Amino acid sequence: MLLGYSSGSFMAHYNHCASKILYRDNYECVYCNSSEDIAIDHIIPISQRFKYGLPSGRMVNNDGNLVASCRLCKQKRACKDICSFFEENPGFKENFFIKARYAADWVLESTGLKDEKHEYLSRIRIGGLEEVIKEGALETILGQN
């Protein structure tokens, strides 16, 4: 074999990695929440790896660049970069920030999403805290005075 493994064992390896990612992401699309027809999506598409300064294919296939996505979203996205995809589907970005917890920092940094993700998450964390205070639950947590 030219590459040192048969295409059969390559597929077995691919399926193993894919099921690991799907399990990790709870078998739900990180863009639209669907749990139907789930596949794997590259946050930075393989075809655009040079644009994002990733010289090796291995980086693109790193777990931190892979997410669970339904086939419908994959079709919609096609080869678009992630930011244009989010511009066209604004609701998907917030889902992605919450659900794609394992997206690597270097991926978010090269796509320009890193700061936005942190801002978004701290905003909803503060929002959650305000809810707790409004409902008087904080006193309960702090031990009622």
Ligand SMILES: [Zn+2]
């Ligand atoms: Zn989807």
